[in-house]
Amino acid sequence: MGSSQSALNFGAGPAKLPSEVLYDVQQEFLSYKNTGMSLIEMSHRSKEYMEINDNAEKAVRELLKVPSNYKILFLQGGGCGTFAAIPLNLMNRTGSADYAVTGTWSAKAAKEAAKYGKYSQNLRDREVFPDESTWTLNPNASYLYYCDNETVDGVEFPKIPNSHDVPLVADMSSIRCYIWRCPKNIGPSGVVVVIVREDLLGNAMKVCPSVLDFTHVAKEKSIHNTPSTFSVYVMEKVLQWIKKNGGVAAMQTQIVPLTIGSEVGLIYHFVGGKNGNESLEAKFVEEAEKLKMYQLKGHRSVGGIRASLYNAITVSDVELLVKFMVEFQKQYGPKP
Amino acid sequence: MGSSQSALNFGAGPAKLPSEVLYDVQQEFLSYKNTGMSLIEMSHRSKEYMEINDNAEKAVRELLKVPSNYKILFLQGGGCGTFAAIPLNLMNRTGSADYAVTGTWSAKAAKEAAKYGKYSQNLRDREVFPDESTWTLNPNASYLYYCDNETVDGVEFPKIPNSHDVPLVADMSSIRCYIWRCPKNIGPSGVVVVIVREDLLGNAMKVCPSVLDFTHVAKEKSIHNTPSTFSVYVMEKVLQWIKKNGGVAAMQTQIVPLTIGSEVGLIYHFVGGKNGNESLEAKFVEEAEKLKMYQLKGHRSVGGIRASLYNAITVSDVELLVKFMVEFQKQYGPKP
Numbered sequence: 001m002g003s004s005q006s007a008l009n010f011g012a013g014p015a016k017l018p019s020e021v022l023y024d025v026q027q028e029f030l031s032y033k034n035t036g037m038s039l040i041e042m043s044h045r046s047k048e049y050m051e052i053n054d055n056a057e058k059a060v061r062e063l064l065k066v067p068s069n070y071k072i073l074f075l076q077g078g079g080c081g082t083f084a085a086i087p088l089n090l091m092n093r094t095g096s097a098d099y100a101v102t103g104t105w106s107a108k109a110a111k112e113a114a115k116y117g118k119y120s121q122n123l124r125d126r127e128v129f130p131d132e133s134t135w136t137l138n139p140n141a142s143y144l145y146y147c148d149n150e151t152v153d154g155v156e157f158p159k160i161p162n163s164h165d166v167p168l169v170a171d172m173s174s175i176r177c178y179i180w181r182c183p184k185n186i187g188p189s190g191v192v193v194v195i196v197r198e199d200l201l202g203n204a205m206k207v208c209p210s211v212l213d214f215t216h217v218a219k220e221k222s223i224h225n226t227p228s229t230f231s232v233y234v235m236e237k238v239l240q241w242i243k244k245n246g247g248v249a250a251m252q253t254q255i256v257p258l259t260i261g262s263e264v265g266l267i268y269h270f271v272g273g274k275n276g277n278e279s280l281e282a283k284f285v286e287e288a289e290k291l292k293m294y295q296l297k298g299h300r301s302v303g304g305i306r307a308s309l310y311n312a313i314t315v316s317d318v319e320l321l322v323k324f325m326v327e328f329q330k331q332y333g334p335k336p
Numbered sequence: 337m338g339s340s341q342s343a344l345n346f347g348a349g350p351a352k353l354p355s356e357v358l359y360d361v362q363q364e365f366l367s368y369k370n371t372g373m374s375l376i377e378m379s380h381r382s383k384e385y386m387e388i389n390d391n392a393e394k395a396v397r398e399l400l401k402v403p404s405n406y407k408i409l410f411l412q413g414g415g416c417g418t419f420a421a422i423p424l425n426l427m428n429r430t431g432s433a434d435y436a437v438t439g440t441w442s443a444k445a446a447k448e449a450a451k452y453g454k455y456s457q458n459l460r461d462r463e464v465f466p467d468e469s470t471w472t473l474n475p476n477a478s479y480l481y482y483c484d485n486e487t488v489d490g491v492e493f494p495k496i497p498n499s500h501d502v503p504l505v506a507d508m509s510s511i512r513c514y515i516w517r518c519p520k521n522i523g524p525s526g527v528v529v530v531i532v533r534e535d536l537l538g539n540a541m542k543v544c545p546s547v548l549d550f551t552h553v554a555k556e557k558s559i560h561n562t563p564s565t566f567s568v569y570v571m572e573k574v575l576q577w578i579k580k581n582g583g584v585a586a587m588q589t590q591i592v593p594l595t596i597g598s599e600v601g602l603i604y605h606f607v608g609g610k611n612g613n614e615s616l617e618a619k620f621v622e623e624a625e626k627l628k629m630y631q632l633k634g635h636r637s638v639g640g641i642r643a644s645l646y647n648a649i650t651v652s653d654v655e656l657l658v659k660f661m662v663e664f665q666k667q668y669g670p671k672p
Contacts, residue, residue, distance in 0.1 A: 007372025011379050014565060022366055022374050029362040030355075036343025036628055038358050040524035040570065043347050043631055076412040076526070077547045080561035084545030115543055188376035190412070190526045190564030207451055207543045209420030211413045225416035228526030228564045229350060234376065292372055295379055 008317050010307040011295030014189050018312045021237045039233050044226050052236050053223060059239035063248055066195055073194040073214060074222040074232055079105070079171070081212060082192050083112035086169055088208040089215075090200060091117045091142045098141040100161065103150025104301060105171060110145070116205065117142075132161055139166065147171040151308070152299040167200060186242070187235030190228030281305055284328060291324055344653050346643040347631030350525050354648045357573045375569050380562050388572050389559060395575035399584055402531055409530040409550060410558040410568055415441070415507070417548060418528050419448035422505055424544040425551070426536060427453045427478045434477040436497065439486025440637060441507060449481070452541060468497055475502065483507040487644070488635040503536060522578070523571030526564030617641055620664060627660055 009016040032039040033048060042049055057072045066072060075081065086109070091097050096118040099110035113119045120138055137144060144163040148170055149156045161168070186193075194214065201215040210216050210224065217224055222232075242251060281298075284305055288296050298304035307321060345352040368375040369384060378385055393408045402408060411418065422445070427433050432454040435446035449455045456474055473480060480499040484506055485492045497504070522529075530550065537551040546552050546560065553560055558568075578587060617634075620641055624632050634640035643657060 007367075009373050009377055011377065014377055014379060014562065016377050017374065019366075022376075026362055026365040029365065030358055031343075035630065037345050037630060038353065040358075041345055041347065041350055041352050043350060044525065045636065046631070076414065076417065076564070077545070078412065078561045078563075081412065081545060081547040084547065088545070112546060115545075188564075188566050189380065189562045190567060205543075207541075209413070209417060209424075209451075209545065209548065210448060211417040211420065212545065225414045226350065226525045227414075228412070228524075228567060230524050230566050231526060231564060294371065294373060295382070300381065 008291075008293040008320060009295055010293065010309070010313070010317075010321065015295075015308055015310050016312040017187070017234070017238060018241045021234065021241050024237060025234060040230050042229070044223055044229050049229055049233075050223070052229075052233050053221065053227075056232055056236035056239060057222070059236065059243060060193060060195070063239060063242060064195070069198050070195050071198055071201070071214070071218040073196065073217045074227060075192040075194055075217060076190065076211065076228055078189065078192060080108070080112070082194065083109040084115070085194070085208075085212040085214065086143075086145065087113040087116040087119075087205075088212055089196075089204045090167070090169065092203045092205050093142040094140050096120070096138065096141055098138050098144040098166070100135070100144065100146040102147060102155045102157075103153035104299070105150055105152065106145065106147040109147065109171065113145070135161075137164065137166065139164070141166050143167040143169045145169045145171075151306070152302055167197070186238045188231050190231030191235055193235075278303065280332060283332065287328060288324060291320075293321060293324065344627075344629040344656060345631055346629065346645070346649070346653075346657065351631075351644055352648040353524070353570070353574060354577045357570065357577050360573060361570060376566050378565070380559055380565050385565055385569075386559070388565075388569050389557065389563075392568055392572035392575060393558070395572065395579060396529060396531070399575060399578060400531070405534050406531050407534055407537070407550070407554040409532065409553045410563060411528040411530055411553060412526065412547065412564055414525065414528060416444070416448070418530065419445040420451070421530070421544075421548040421550065422479075422481065423449040423452040423455075423541075424548055425532075425540045426503070426505065428539045428541050429478040430476050432456070432474065432477055434474050434480045434502070436471070436480065436482040438483060438491045438493075439489035440635070441486055441488065442481065442483040445481060445483065445507065453478075471497075473500065473502065475500070477502050479503040479505045481505045481507075487642075488638055503533070522574045524567050526567030527571055529571075614639065616668060619668065623664060624660060627656075629657060629660065 029038055031037065032042065035042070035048070039048070039052075044053075053074070056074070060066065060072050075085065077085070087097060091113065097113060097120075099106060099113060099119050099121055101107050101110050101121045110119055110121060120136075120141070144161070144166050146157065146161055146168070149172075160170070196214055196218075201218060204213045204215055242248070245251075281304060285297055288294075296305055296307055298306040309318060365374055367373065368378065371378070371384070375384070375388075389410070392410070396402065396408050411421065413421070423433060427449065433449060433456075435442060435449060435455050435457055437443050437446050437457045446455055446457060456472075456477070480497070480502050482493065482497055482504070485508075496506070532550055532554075537554060540549045540551055578584070581587075617640060621633050624630075632641050632643055634642040645654060
């Protein structure tokens with residue numbers, strides 16, 4: 001699982017990918033499986049691409065132990081496209097949905113949902129994670145939506161919330177290995193993974209674009225129109241790499257939770273944010289880049305510094321980052 | 337403009353790309369501009385990707401001489417996504433649109449448009465191209481839609497139709513170098529190029545997903561959410577390759593129209609189709625593949641044989657194909 005790259009990439013997405021996978025893609029880039037053609041030149045209906053598509057689906061099913069009554073779909077349009085696809089496909093049942101707004105991403109999802117029906121925001125306090133017992137859920141909601149890891153705000157759900165009899169929709173895009181939408185940690189941008197229970201299909205609104213219609217995509221096994229073939233191809237390789245390296249369990253335990261500043265989690269925010277020192281943050285980024293540590297700038301909406309530790313980040317990568325942080329603190333932090 | 341590849345790829349899309357571009361992508365795949373990171377691992381808001389995005393837009397503007405009052409947008413979702421995006425963005429003005437249905441792709445576009453308003457089909461006869469004077473156009477239509485090259489049916493518009501005072505929407509995705517949606521001949525799948533006049537923006541329907549909202553995408557310069565960064569990156573390289581090789585004019589004149597069977601055009605359909613001999617078609621594909629000529633099978637909806645001659649196909653590629661076809665005809669065709 002080592003990195004042959006010289007740079008340390010802590011980007012939040014697009015993010016670091018396993019170096020073995022990148023090397024493999026490079027090796028076969030001009031001639032996929034000795035066809036004399038690049039994979040990116042081949043039809044999405046060629047037997048070569050159909051096999052990649054099938055294998056990617058099988059790998060997701062195996063790695064995440066997806067039951068057979070759930071469909072696995074590959075969509076385009078990124079997380080924001082899926083924010084629309086969810087109400088377009090699932091809100092028709094009752095015309096309303098519950099959104100647990102705990103940060104930037106769930107707020108965006110709720111805003112998009114408002115185009116298609118009513119929604120209730122349950123959790124307005126973004127600073128402290130609200131206790132589940134205090135939520136007021138609508139028993140007639142078509143679904144309860146939540147974002148497992150709010151990467152901008154640093155809010156992570158401690159456990160899967162109880163939605164009682166209402167279907168639960170989870171944005172799992174920024175979990176180490178777990179996936180739901182943009183697989184930023186299992187491939188390049190351009191593909192979204194949606195896992196949906198079969199009995200929820202068939203309820204798309206009339207105004208749902210075909211490319212976002214889960215039922216249509218499921219029927220056509222994600223090749224209803226030309227997908228971003230390169231994205232699915234690289235994702236399939238990363239999924240095989242995860243399998244080879246011990247599966248989801250290994251990805252989850254590989255990095256021991258480390259305490260940096262006051263936050264523990266898989267995405268660390270430190271030095272600032274809203275109350276930060278912008279010139280010190282710029283200095284941090286500048287000094288880090290001298291050591292070839294990249295993409296540490298916080299999300300543009302909140303500033304600060306952010307280090308994302310997805311699947312391909314190794315323990316030694318983190319150790320190097322911590323070492324640098326400790327030294328930075330010594331040099332630029334408050335003197336005793 | 338020669339091909340260093342051993343295979344001849346006549347695919348209709350994803351299709352052959354210039355070998356210089358593929359080689360270049362391979363060379364810098366592990367370390368983009370000596371950053372030690374692959375381009376696919378870099379943030380879409382990194383200065384490196386922003387530059388690619390800007391350069392791609394500039395190159396489209398320069399190559400196609402796009403006036404300054406037109407926006408150039410890069411979307412996801414392929415042609416089918418754009419079939420929905422067009423009525424979602426442009427049909428609101430009057431609630432109806434005219435669709436010149438001349439084949440498979442315009443029929444699909446019209447079907448998608450029916451989700452959002454009324455549309456009239458003007459041209460039902462797919463076999464013979466209807467004379468423009470026979471069309472009945474609705475002067476109150478929000479726009480007139482047509483598909484310049486119907487690649488499945490082999491129908492190409494001889495000239496840009498006259499839409500009088502109604503805005504014209506053209507699907508230019510399968511024209512040698514001209515572009516409108518999936519740039520199958522200027523890059524891999526995963527990105528759609530939309531060129532839209534500024535004064536038509538700002539009219540999106542309430543139910544338009546943000547990712548398909550032209551106004552929103554234009555405002556954010558096509559980086560409103562994570563694009564398929566690799567697709568835009570390769571496209572930008574192909575656009576520079578076209579510029580270096582004489583621009584659009586050179587792409588259009590490079591291949592002298594050749595007559596194969598009874599059809600002349602940039603996409604050739606021959607041996608069969610609906611009235612074809614399926615076993616002879618299979619033989620044709622099999623024999624062609626022995627000579628490393630690939631992706632000659634016709635579209636699954638009509639069968640037959642199809643050779644697409646996009647930008648990266650050279651005259652010598654076509655000569656080899658013609659030579660093979662003449663020999664195939666001699667061996668398997670009707671004996672004198």
